Amino acid sequence: xxxxxxxxxxxxxxxxxxxxxxxxxxxxxxxxxxxxxxxxxxxxxxxxxxxxxxxxxxxxxxxxxxxxxxxxxxxxxxxxxxxxxxxxxxxxxxxxxxxxxxxxxxxxxxxxxxxxxxxxxxxxxxxxxxxxxxxxxxxxxxxxxxxxxxxxxxxxxxxxxxxxxxxxxxxxxxxxxxxxxxxxxxxxxxxxxxxxxxxxxxxxxxxxxxxxxxxxxxxxxxxxxxxxxxxxxxxx
Ligand SMILES: Nc1ncnc2c1ncn2[C@@H]1O[C@H](COP(=O)(O)OP(=O)(O)OP(=O)(O)O)[C@@H](O)[C@H]1O
Numbered sequence: 001x002x003x004x005x006x007x008x009x010x011x012x013x014x015x016x017x018x019x020x021x022x023x024x025x026x027x028x029x030x031x032x033x034x035x036x037x038x039x040x041x042x043x044x045x046x047x048x049x050x051x052x053x054x055x056x057x058x059x060x061x062x063x064x065x066x067x068x069x070x071x072x073x074x075x076x077x078x079x080x081x082x083x084x085x086x087x088x089x090x091x092x093x094x095x096x097x098x099x100x101x102x103x104x105x106x107x108x109x110x111x112x113x114x115x116x117x118x119x120x121x122x123x124x125x126x127x128x129x130x131x132x133x134x135x136x137x138x139x140x141x142x143x144x145x146x147x148x149x150x151x152x153x154x155x156x157x158x159x160x161x162x163x164x165x166x167x168x169x170x171x172x173x174x175x176x177x178x179x180x181x182x183x184x185x186x187x188x189x190x191x192x193x194x195x196x197x198x199x200x201x202x203x204x205x206x207x208x209x210x211x212x213x214x215x216x217x218x219x220x221x222x223x224x225x226x227x228x229x230x231x232x233x234x235x236x
């Protein structure tokens with residue numbers, strides 16, 4: 001329940017779901033259905049008023065969430081900090097990010113000096129640089145531009161094969177590409193579907209404003225980019 005001075009918003013009612021370890025779960029939902037709230041509950045940054053969230057294994061911060069990074073620190077320092085907090089090897093993560101995102105030349109520069117594109121590359125590579133058991137994403141599973149974007153999408157598929165992935169989306173195309181199991185958030189409840197196609201059909205019957213799905217056209221992926229956080233405010 002969200003409470004503001006003027007209203008109360010009950011987002012979920014008797015929500016009960018279990019996601020199998022090792023699967024990739026795609027959660028579809030219309031605007032305002034509670035996708036971000038659910039990811040925050042799963043990740044632990046929001047606590048439920050009632051009930052419990054039980055996690056088995058380590059869980060990543062939401063993909064491309066920049067909240068953990070400090071603009072005055074270098075990329076390497078930020079990665080060491082996040083790795084330390086989560087019990088992983090900071091130097092291994094730094095090596096991975098520098099190479100994967102082509103940031104070797106700037107990894108020891110303060111992140112405030114990174115261009116927007118470099119920040120995006122850093123955040124996506126950093127999100128997958130540590131071996132969490134569970135990765136969570138609120139709409140932005142991968143991003144960046146050009147060749148990096150392609151490699152980043154392959155990286156998601158590689159992590160999907162090794163870990164549990166839980167992501168929200170409004171895109172049927174993203175569901176087809178990345179989900180093993182489908183779920184639909186609607187009216188405060190979560191409906192799960194072993195067959196992703198059934199989840200997509202249920203969602204399309206509910207959300208009249210679903211992004212267009214042209215069967216392979218990249219346009220509905222653009223929607224995925226909107227939720228990438230810009231952690232450091234205006235660019236320098
Ligand atoms: N901090 C908050 N305070 C009050 N109400 C909130 C807060 N965050 C979300 N809400 C409300 O809770 C409901 C669910 O919001 P949420 O952002 O989780 O949905 P969403 O499916 O992620 O939406 P979108 O697709 O637009 O990002 C909405 O009605 C929203 O207005």
